[in-house]
Amino acid sequence: DIVMTQTPLSLSVTPGQPASISCKSSQSLLHSDGKTYLYWYLQKPGQSPQLLIYEVSNRFSGVPDRFSGSGSGTDFTLKISRVEAEDVGVYYCMQSIQLPYTFGQGTKLEIK
Amino acid sequence: EVQLVESGGGLVKPGGSLRLSCAASGFTFSSYSMNWVRQAPGKGLEWVSSISSSSSYIYYADSVKGRFTISRDNAKNSLYLQMNSLRAEDTAVYYCARGGVVIPFDYWGQGTLVTVSS
Numbered sequence: 001d002i003v004m005t006q007t008p009l010s011l012s013v014t015p016g017q018p019a020s021i022s023c024k025s026s027q028s029l030l031h032s033d034g035k036t037y038l039y040w041y042l043q044k045p046g047q048s049p050q051l052l053i054y055e056v057s058n059r060f061s062g063v064p065d066r067f068s069g070s071g072s073g074t075d076f077t078l079k080i081s082r083v084e085a086e087d088v089g090v091y092y093c094m095q096s097i098q099l100p101y102t103f104g105q106g107t108k109l110e111i112k
Numbered sequence: 113e114v115q116l117v118e119s120g121g122g123l124v125k126p127g128g129s130l131r132l133s134c135a136a137s138g139f140t141f142s143s144y145s146m147n148w149v150r151q152a153p154g155k156g157l158e159w160v161s162s163i164s165s166s167s168s169y170i171y172y173a174d175s176v177k178g179r180f181t182i183s184r185d186n187a188k189n190s191l192y193l194q195m196n197s198l199r200a201e202d203t204a205v206y207y208c209a210r211g212g213v214v215i216p217f218d219y220w221g222q223g224t225l226v227t228v229s230s
Contacts (some may be wrong), residue, residue, distance in 0.1 A: 016164055035214075039216070041157075042158075048220040048221060048223055049157065049216065049217075049220055050220070051218050054214065054215045055160040060215075092157055094217075094218040099162075099171055100159055101175070101222070102159070103157040103159075105156055106157075
């Protein structure tokens with residue numbers, strides 16, 4: 001199975017400040033079709049997960065442009081340019097290049 | 113608007129069975145693969161099972177293989193998960209999630225809680 005490792009596991013950010021979450025995979029997520037199958041989800045308190053980013057850097061419908069994704073191969077980053085109160089929750093990276101689909105442990109974002 | 117509504121969760125004894133359902137609306141159900149993902153209390157997300165749009169392809173996590181069965185009824189816009197031989201470690205919120213064209217899980221339901229305890 002591909003292991004997804006996120007750092008940090010928690011972070012506390014002042015509103016308006018940037019935040020960054022790292023995700024590393026145990027194998028390359030670059031497929032022979034040229035796509036990289038790395039996704040980011042946010043689970044707000046008491047809610048189901050919601051898709052933020054697909055294929056490394058593509059924002060899903062309705063996702064604010066303060067969220068951005070980057071990376072390649074095995075190293076990926078989610079950045080929030082200016083954190084807002086509504087961004088609190090747990091962020092997960094996930095790979096789908098190979099079954100079983102696997103998630104990172106999650107990174108809990110809190111507001112200072 | 114895409115809507116996924118799970119039902120069927122509850123308290124069951126170890127070794128027991130439960131059948132989860134997911135009612136879909138707001139999209140052409142028969143055109144999309146569907147999935148179950150679970151989350152144990154206070155823990156992270158774990159993929160459980162996937163089924164293709166026509167049920168031709170079905171996949172399971174090793175942790176549930178041989179015990180759980182995923183199925184769908186495209187005429188009823190519904191997804192199911194038959195869970196047998198339940199164990200304490202199956203205790204979790206079970207989410208139904210749609211599989212988009214390029215995205216494994218693009219929309220999620222609100223989840224249904226399964227508790228396996230004597």
